[in-house]
Amino acid sequence: MNKYMHIGTIILVSVLTGCATKSTTQFEAFEPADLNELVKTGSLVQKTDSFLVLNDSSSSMRTRYEGVGDLRGTKFDVEKNLLNRFNMSIPDIPLSSALRSFGFGPCLDWGATKLNQPLQTYSASSFDSSIRSLECAGGGTPLASAVNASKQDLTSAPGNIAVIVFSDGMDEVSPVPATKALKAKYGDRLCFYSVWVGNKKDVSGKRNLLNMTNIAKCGFSTQTEAIATPQGMAAFVKRVFFKPGTPEVVDNDEDKDGVVxxxxxxxxxxxxxxxxxxxxxxxxxxxxxxxxxxxxxxxxxxxxxxxxxxxxxxxxxxxxxxxxxxxxxxxxxxxxxxxxxxxxxxxxxxxxxxxxxxxxxxxxxxxxxxxxxxxxxxxxxxxxxxxxxxx
Known part of the structure; x- marks a missing residue:
């Protein structure tokens, strides 16, 4: 009897976790565009002070990614590569950052959502560590739970806030009510951004993510192919963190004759x-x-x-x-x-x-x-x- 109960437990755990699969920690080569000079000259003016990434670590993300471009592996692998490219493209500006994942299984401590990095002063190295802590994908897609938990995560967030969702959008429970509640709490300080990491069969998920950004009335939705390149990722980072500025005119006197x-x-x-x-x-x-x-x-x-x-x-x-x-x-x-x-x-x-x-x-x-x-x-x-x- 004990033998059969043990087998049943294994089967039950497998069902609940969606057979959690490990992800690679080796990222594809990437040379980011340097935005620092645009910041220094005033062409870009910072508008966002804090950001929280909500990463889809559910079983649907273990499916092989079928999109175009240089990214390979599962959709979960693609998410992590995009997060790595995002992290590499952020210029030297003061920020606070946090990362939360959602799904179910041992990699989420058997919860529907896990805070992989609490809100803290941003650095590229610390955020890289939080990306690498996303070890596997399994279980359902409780994005609504992650959004609800974000209300507490952002309590101490300074200034304007960006919530950025990486997902295929294939949620069992609509995240719309949770999004409305989060927006109501933080008001005009908060904007939603979503990156659809999906295949053709996941196209309905794109609409779910778009609904979230529409509710926030601030932010936008995009997809993997649009931000995978250095230029695309730079454009994404600029839209999330900056507004156009008036460049500082730096005039030289190359021939040293006293006339600029x-x-x-x-x-x-x-x-x-x-x-x-x-x-x-x-x-x-x-x-x-x-x-x-x-x-x-x-x-x-x-x-x-x-x-x-x-x-x-x-x-x-x-x-x-x-x-x-x-x-x-x-x-x-x-x-x-x-x-x-x-x-x-x-x-x-x-x-x-x-x-x-x-x-x-x-x-x-x-x-x-x-x-x-x-x-x-x-x-x-x-x-x-x-x-x-x-x-």
């Missing part, structure tokens, strides 16, 4: 050059008397700067460009600008700079940098500019 790159119209200015407000190595104003190509003596310091720059940068070659305002005919201004450019070149040669390092060309009035309608604008347009030609 976003406003520098002449990048690559050589070392030591005196530049104008546009970052260009140029002389503006009454550099020449009217109808003259002789450089006025008051501009000797500007010529001396050009000599200094050419000597500081022995491999530097430049094109000296002459420009005029719009007073006078096009032909007259073209010839005048040519003479002025050559005059500056000749002055630099006279002071010891090799002529082969410089060319001279005039552009007349064709390239104004200010309005020719004002005296100030016309003075700014009467200029000589040095454009480096060694790059």
């Amino acid at each position: 790159d976003s406003k520098d119209k002449c990048p690559g200015t050589p070392r030591g050059a005196i530049v104008d407000k546009d970052g260009c190595w140029a002389f503006h104003g009454l550099l020449f008397d009217f109808d003259s190509d002789k450089v006025k003596s008051q501009y000797d310091p500007m010529i001396q700067n050009a000599v200094k720059v050419m000597r500081l940068n022995p491999k530097l070659t430049v094109e000296i460009q002459g420009h005029t305002d719009s007073i006078g005919s096009d032909d007259y201004n073209q010839k005048l600008s040519d003479r002025r450019a050559k005059s500056v070149k000749n002055e630099l040669v006279r002071q010891g700079i090799e002529g082969r390092r410089m060319s001279a060309v005039g552009f007349g009035e064709s390239q104004p940098v200010a309005s020719n309608e004002t005296d100030e604008g016309r003075a700014y347009n009467r200029r000589v500019t040095y454009i480096r030609t060694d790059k």
Whole structure:
């Protein structure tokens, strides 16, 4: 008699546990997208402070996964791989995290649901340990029990909360009442997210999960194929934890001329050059008397700067460009600008700079940098500019 009772007990346990099956702890190779730079620059602004994962560890998850992509094994194996990828993709932000599984059997301590990781300060390593604690799947699918238990799990959760369900959604008891109760307790602080890990025959479960997110009126539903890739998982993490922000503008001054790159119209200015407000190595104003190509003596310091720059940068070659305002005919201004450019070149040669390092060309009035309608604008347009030609 004892022998038959023992056999009956084994059969009963097998039925209750759904023949709990062990899962692999070896995850598929994955290279996550790095979201840290988007966080640092303000492109992403954190909106979620705590998250709780509800993982389906029921017997339906021991079925082999039939979806597309690089994930293999049972649906339970796929869940764990997705959780691993999720964990790897979370950037360096302050969070609290928890993980609860649902099913029945020895891996859930013979309960309908088990708190694998109580709410604690999030770290990638501690959450990885909680993922690896999901050792097997068996029993029914008491998602409603897990949702009910979450009310207590989240009591000390700071800030806004994300409840994330990984499941095929094939529940025996509707999780809708439990979801309504959880939402009522935490209100606008709580959003629901679901990831459907199912096969074609489980398609009705997708609707069950969608109903949960609809009740919460905050969050969304997705599925394995959408988040399995680095880009897909990054998009999922962004939507769960962040809202779009206004990027912080970090402006550099690559050529160290005192004009930031976003406003520098002449990048690559050589070392030591005196530049104008546009970052260009140029002389503006009454550099020449009217109808003259002789450089006025008051501009000797500007010529001396050009000599200094050419000597500081022995491999530097430049094109000296002459420009005029719009007073006078096009032909007259073209010839005048040519003479002025050559005059500056000749002055630099006279002071010891090799002529082969410089060319001279005039552009007349064709390239104004200010309005020719004002005296100030016309003075700014009467200029000589040095454009480096060694790059």
